[in-house]
Amino acid sequence: MSTRLRWLLVMLGVLVLGVPLAILFLRTHHRVTETEHLPPQGEARYNPLYVLGQALRADGIEVHSQPRVDLTTMTLQPHDTLVLLQDTATLPPPTARALLAWVAQGGHLIVRTPPGAPADTDGNGPLLDALGVDSIDYGSGCQPFHVRDDEQHVEFCNGRRFGVEPPAGMRLERSWGEDDADSDAYGRVFARLRHGQGSVDVVADLEFMKGLGRPAVLDTPDAKPGNYVDGLHDKAHRDLTRYLLAPRYGEGRMWLVYGARPPSLWNRIFYQGWPVWVPLLLALLGWLWQRAQRMGSLLPSPAIERRSLLEHVRASGEHLLRYGKAPLLYDAVRRSFLGRLRRRAPTAAALNGEAQVHAIATLLHWPHARVQTALNAPASQDLNGLRERIRLLIQMRNLL
Structure with missing residues (x-):
C-alpha cells in the first residue's frame, strides 16, 4: 500500500468519525456564561469601609483608614471628616473629650449607636453620653426611605434607634424617625448635632456604607421580602452616604475607622497555611507512632536470675x-x-x-x-x- 493511499484512508476515517461527533456535540451542548463573585482579598477582607475609601480616593479626596481610634497617630484637622464604625462604647473618656474638642474646631464626626440588643450593653459610652444620646431604652425598627424606583424601600432595620437631648452648647439641626407614623418603632435613626463650628451625625446603623451586602432583618409588615442591605452597591445607599458626608465633603481629609483588626499571624497560618502544616503534622504523628511503645497488654517481666x-x-x-x-x-x-x-x-x-x-x-x-x-x-x-x-x-x- 502506497503512502498516498494510506493517508487517504486516514483522512476518510477522521471525516467519518469526526463529523458525526462534532454534530452531536453541537446539538447537545450550548455556551453558558456564569459570573462568579470571588471572596475579597487583602485589606477588603477585614476593612468593611474599603470600598468607600476607594470611591473617595477616585473622587480626589485624601483618605486614611484606621482599625481603631488612635489620636497619637491621627492628625485630625479642622474641616476633616471622621467616620467612626468602631463601637463608641469602647472609647475612653479622654478620647471622647478630644473628639468633641476637634468637632468644636470645625470637624465632622459620624458615629453609630452601639451594636447589639440593649440588654447586651452596659451603657452608651462616654461619647454618646456627652452628646445626650440614649439608646438603651430603644429597640430596632425599619425606617422608610423613599426612593424613586422603590416606594417601599426601608433602611436601618438592624440598627438601634435612639433618643437625643442635646446638652448646653449643642443644638439639634435635623433628625429622622421619631414619632414617624410609617415606622413600627419610636426613636430616631439619624440626628445631626451642631457643636461649635463642626457637627456630629449620630446614625442607628452604618451598614449602608460597607462594601459587602448581607440580608436585612425586616421588622415592618409592609416591607418587601428579599430586601437586602447591599452596602455601596445600592444607589440609595450611595445617596445616603453622600448626604452624611456632605458637610465637609471635599474640604479636608476623610478618616475611616473601621473598628476591626487585620487577621492575626496564627489566623493566616491556620486557614491559609494548612497545605503546609497538615502534612507536617501527619508526618510528626506518624513518627511518634513509630517511636512509641507497643500498645496492648503489658509484657511479662523478664525472669530474674536465680543467683546473685x-x-x-x-x-x-x-x-x-x-x-x-x-x-x-x-x-x-x-x-x-x-x-x-x-x-x-x-x-x-x-x-x-x-x-x-x-x-x-x-x-x-x-x-x-x-x-x-x-x-x-x-x-x-x-x-x-x-x-x-x-x-x-x-x-x-x-x-x-
Whole structure:
C-alpha cells in the first residue's frame, strides 16, 4: 500500500468519525456564561469601609483608614471628616473629650449607636453620653426611605434607634424617625448635632456604607421580602452616604475607622497555611507512632536470675576449697591489700620482710605479731588459719 493511499484512508476515517461527533456535540451542548463573585482579598477582607475609601480616593479626596481610634497617630484637622464604625462604647473618656474638642474646631464626626440588643450593653459610652444620646431604652425598627424606583424601600432595620437631648452648647439641626407614623418603632435613626463650628451625625446603623451586602432583618409588615442591605452597591445607599458626608465633603481629609483588626499571624497560618502544616503534622504523628511503645497488654517481666553475685563468689570459693586451692584465695586477698598499700603508703610497700611488717604495724597501730601473722600464708589444710588471715588482711585493707 502506497503512502498516498494510506493517508487517504486516514483522512476518510477522521471525516467519518469526526463529523458525526462534532454534530452531536453541537446539538447537545450550548455556551453558558456564569459570573462568579470571588471572596475579597487583602485589606477588603477585614476593612468593611474599603470600598468607600476607594470611591473617595477616585473622587480626589485624601483618605486614611484606621482599625481603631488612635489620636497619637491621627492628625485630625479642622474641616476633616471622621467616620467612626468602631463601637463608641469602647472609647475612653479622654478620647471622647478630644473628639468633641476637634468637632468644636470645625470637624465632622459620624458615629453609630452601639451594636447589639440593649440588654447586651452596659451603657452608651462616654461619647454618646456627652452628646445626650440614649439608646438603651430603644429597640430596632425599619425606617422608610423613599426612593424613586422603590416606594417601599426601608433602611436601618438592624440598627438601634435612639433618643437625643442635646446638652448646653449643642443644638439639634435635623433628625429622622421619631414619632414617624410609617415606622413600627419610636426613636430616631439619624440626628445631626451642631457643636461649635463642626457637627456630629449620630446614625442607628452604618451598614449602608460597607462594601459587602448581607440580608436585612425586616421588622415592618409592609416591607418587601428579599430586601437586602447591599452596602455601596445600592444607589440609595450611595445617596445616603453622600448626604452624611456632605458637610465637609471635599474640604479636608476623610478618616475611616473601621473598628476591626487585620487577621492575626496564627489566623493566616491556620486557614491559609494548612497545605503546609497538615502534612507536617501527619508526618510528626506518624513518627511518634513509630517511636512509641507497643500498645496492648503489658509484657511479662523478664525472669530474674536465680543467683546473685555474692552467691557466685561464695560458690567459687567453696569450689577452690573443695579441690585444695585455698592458697589461691589467700593470695588474692593479700594482693588486694598490697595494692592498696602501694597507693596509700608507697614507702611501706617498697620494704621487704621484717622491715615491711614493722612499717605496717606502725602505720596501723597494730601489734607486730598480728601483722606478721596476717602476712604469712597458712598451711593448705588449715581452714581456720586461712579464715583468720583473710579476716586480718581485710581489716588492714579497710584501715588504710
